[in-house]
Amino acid sequence: MAANTFGKIFRLTSFGESHGSAIGGIIDGCPPGVEVDFDFLQNELNRRKPDNSFFTSDRKEDDSLKVLSGVFQGKTTGTPIAFFVENKDAKSHDYNSLKEVFRPSHADFTYYKKYGVHDYRGGGRASARETLSRIVAGAFAKLVLKKYNIKIFAFTKQIGDIKFDDDYKKIQISDIEKSFVRCPDADITKKMLEYLKSIKKEGDTCGGIVKCIINGVEPGLGEPVFDKLQADLAKAMLSINAAKGFEYGSGFNAASMKGSENNDLFNKDLSTKTNFSGGIQGGISNGQDIYFNVAFKPVPTIMKPQLSYDKNGKEVVISPKGRHDVCCVPRAIPIVEAMAAIVILDHLLRFNNYRVIK
Amino acid sequence: MAANTFGKIFRLTSFGESHGSAIGGIIDGCPPGVEVDFDFLQNELNRRKPDNSFFTSDRKEDDSLKVLSGVFQGKTTGTPIAFFVENKDAKSHDYNSLKEVFRPSHADFTYYKKYGVHDYRGGGRASARETLSRIVAGAFAKLVLKKYNIKIFAFTKQIGDIKFDDDYKKIQISDIEKSFVRCPDADITKKMLEYLKSIKKEGDTCGGIVKCIINGVEPGLGEPVFDKLQADLAKAMLSINAAKGFEYGSGFNAASMKGSENNDLFNKDLSTKTNFSGGIQGGISNGQDIYFNVAFKPVPTIMKPQLSYDKNGKEVVISPKGRHDVCCVPRAIPIVEAMAAIVILDHLLRFNNYRVIK
Amino acid sequence: MAANTFGKIFRLTSFGESHGSAIGGIIDGCPPGVEVDFDFLQNELNRRKPDNSFFTSDRKEDDSLKVLSGVFQGKTTGTPIAFFVENKDAKSHDYNSLKEVFRPSHADFTYYKKYGVHDYRGGGRASARETLSRIVAGAFAKLVLKKYNIKIFAFTKQIGDIKFDDDYKKIQISDIEKSFVRCPDADITKKMLEYLKSIKKEGDTCGGIVKCIINGVEPGLGEPVFDKLQADLAKAMLSINAAKGFEYGSGFNAASMKGSENNDLFNKDLSTKTNFSGGIQGGISNGQDIYFNVAFKPVPTIMKPQLSYDKNGKEVVISPKGRHDVCCVPRAIPIVEAMAAIVILDHLLRFNNYRVIK
């Protein structure tokens, strides 16, 4: 049922458990002849690595990318690109005490009910380490999209109640990576760091919001009914661990708006004066910037003791020892970008099928 | 590329334009032996019909359902169920003046860019009339889900700034259909109606929010990575015309919550004390209620004059004459339910593939 | 599971039972802007109609094609094309005596085991009348392929033991339709007719072989591993009722050949001197003619009494009254062509995805 495959033409099939031997995937449908910039690929992977700061998991992995196929003489060949990253610092014994326990708001219970098997080591396939595969496929997609002058970037818009609400058009993209929390504003970054410190001290965690912008998409991408561009983006984003909501363009605010406020009037060149549409009309890109927000919940693993139950219904008090982030939002940025890149490239390739007849 | 197909096992392929001869579809993968209650099917269709009140389009269609295959002696046979509804009251001449014009925040421009063809009659396939097919497939899905004691219902949570914020557990489901705007609270219904009247007087339109609840789903539905249950629900909802956002469980609020607040502690029977998870953990149902919100934008067709451009870049003032809703939210309720039913049944059938080995 | 869908980009989803109200389908993925020649479509349908000669079923249907969507102002719009043909002359009472009986070498027993339901009227969905949908989708595909100068034609190569073994390059395509059995040779046609008469007199039926040629395919169509062009053609052909075998190029004869005999040496222009490859190397078209044979079994409904059993294990003697062909081969010709056209167009559209990067 292709449960581990994403995309229709540019397709990622992913594999791997947090504490298995490797995480990886196969990219099928990457066009041939694309130059592969391995430094760029590795750098994208590094962007999601725990940075060993005290806000993120201190699992130490070099996450060195290995590509097994589909690249010849530095270029893609059009055949499947298989890749993986080894798991080296998997400390499964940290999880031994969890063998029989269902952690609150984790996937332990639901996986057990689904498969009748419970890979208790670090969440198995439910671990965010699974997103490594998405980063790699997204990086390949970005290499292709560059040829079309399509740019994708995301940043931290909110952590806890601290918000960055400025117009994204005013920011310097290079400021994002300079910020410890990937927020392009230095003052708000400081406030977010303060907040994260206090949360960490409490042994607690917190949520936030990521904003993503896609620039340079020509009109015509997306399908009119079920595979609307926003529908595929929504699916892509809600498939990321801990994501709780998605909105594009005017989003949830549109609920309180009037048609006369929310409508985007055209300029003479058929660009629009405003962009409440978020670059998409009727499921199809209109040439304006595509932008959307993704809400993330607080990481469920907290350092406070929590009462739970094991498979036999016995009460257990959980005080985790594994390595976990205080807030997943900064590390979610490259994942959001990667999934966006996959969706956009997939639809770019799908669009070709409408252009065939002259 | 299956652009007009939704679902993996229980699949709807839809067809039809607003002003073509018919709207319909084929349901493939409906299990055999399900009794078909035609009155129920027709009633579901009637729920999305314009009710000829002054808030909705006054297009008059009897929307009478015709089923061409897949049902024998009152039961499904397991073969494809083809169905359609005729378009009778399509007044295409209302649209003649729009032949060359791109309406603001409509799909005219993007369709034209995608296909190089512009079916200007009532939006062609971009019309909300397309959702008829979803209603029918959703109604079949509901017939199957009844056998599993799964109930799905939705209601109007917000219109403009008027909100119904009560716990959904307190409402009477039967109160929803009694309300002219499908809000289960009589007082709030009154306020919403007042607001709609004022909006209509202005020649404007407004947005809103739909809440949907799915009750009775056993633990285990959903896939762990890309086809997470919430991801497929998000895609389903964002594929509905005018939808702008999706959130489930604690949703966007989770961004400001702490882990200790958002975590759902287990009861001894492995139900949970709270349900910020919205019934889904790690992409898989946990047996609690699944619930989510969908934001809708205001209908873009307003009765105020708007400046726009035609294909030749000539300025045009648009003052629409077609028949259009003031707010799409009340009529979106059965569509949201239908798409939810399709997603849940599809995953129920997918779940079977994990149970095969004893 | 898409059991009733064929194709990946150009996709046919079919519906309908022999004795239901209609047979039809939805074509998704047809490129926009293709002129629709309705006379051609209807003529293709007429080619598979029983011709009321004494060799074929005397069911009388006008098989008049109705198109419900996807065509506007005489051209395809790129949206789904829904179509159907009504069943008018369905004489279900002819089948009443078969309600409880499993006919030898029919699908009655297997359908019953699969679905737990038995649509005994004319074989339900197992009837060859289902192929109507394929003819229509194939006709649309042919309209597109014409723009690429791709020609597809098939003919009767064998009926019983009477064979037409000439080089297909010598035949006049127009001679095929002139022959009552769609064999391009007048003498062999006469012999085949004699044979069919004798078989009919016996109350028996017979099998045969269809040869199909696809001319004008550029090099590059087909996928290297699972979706090899010959693999998709084989699937397409074996999905036709009564088909028992498929071979392309040197086919089963290749088993007795040596490499030095079977290899196709290149000419200087990279065409090949011989064509044992059947126009396909490594799953991908090489620019030479693609050709293949399809074997068909004798129609299982014979006019001789046959012993069988009903659902309760009771012995029954079957002497059919339904309307059935003596040999299905002549009517299979347009079906073979239609399925070939769908496969080739689908792969032509798939090929676009490899050409995207300059």
Place this chain on the structure above:
Amino acid sequence: MAANTFGKIFRLTSFGESHGSAIGGIIDGCPPGVEVDFDFLQNELNRRKPDNSFFTSDRKEDDSLKVLSGVFQGKTTGTPIAFFVENKDAKSHDYNSLKEVFRPSHADFTYYKKYGVHDYRGGGRASARETLSRIVAGAFAKLVLKKYNIKIFAFTKQIGDIKFDDDYKKIQISDIEKSFVRCPDADITKKMLEYLKSIKKEGDTCGGIVKCIINGVEPGLGEPVFDKLQADLAKAMLSINAAKGFEYGSGFNAASMKGSENNDLFNKDLSTKTNFSGGIQGGISNGQDIYFNVAFKPVPTIMKPQLSYDKNGKEVVISPKGRHDVCCVPRAIPIVEAMAAIVILDHLLRFNNYRVIK
């Protein structure tokens, strides 16, 4: 477009080039809880290895299987199973002389036309070494099918003109692997060996036919229209390198048979007296043995000099140095079995979706 994926529920996505670093794949959709017999998996791989006899390629690979995911505590977990086999003895320099040359009846020319890239090292992805992935996925499928008492075996039915035509019911399965050419008859094995010796002496190659039998399939597997069981088997077989034809049951012989001869009359228990149907009626298994033949062409790499052309149209005489089989049929046996196992398991899992409603 999923060009490198096979199957709908039990799905193999394969990767790897003959002279890349590894060949492997991901199996998605394998049911959880299946005990993984690694010795069996490795043994299946060994069955397709060149045996270093003088009839097969003398490439020396240990083909040691590495599984990266999806197995925990000796059992499948229901998550993707990633695996690979390293390429160690790839002598790419053997192919340096072929950099610019198109070998006759190889995929060099067509790959070049498709991708604009030419991986000249050992045929790249067109090499039969790609079938390693199929063997592994097939071996996993066999492990599942064992639980259903489904047995699959294949043998050499013909090499050149030397045929084994006995009823397959009389053979001892264990005799197959004892034979150097995988033919269950010792005398015919001897003749085949003689023939292979003479062919090798000539520097030539030869084709043959494989017969495969699937025993123990319950009635009900397969889909009624496009995904008929025989259609999916045909596709699976024609997707194997060098396969030229497929026939099941009475196959091409059915063309010369009468209905009264070809029909399989029922016994009282609804088994059939004969089995010309090859265990399939209307696309669906009927509980009898499923059996089919696959024709293979002679390996195109011969040791005789052949005239060909390079990319610049320059004449080249080819006298290969690579390591190649005289006849691929004996090594094709486990590949045919593997693909059959994948098809049958996939349909077994699909069948579940029809059984859901009680």
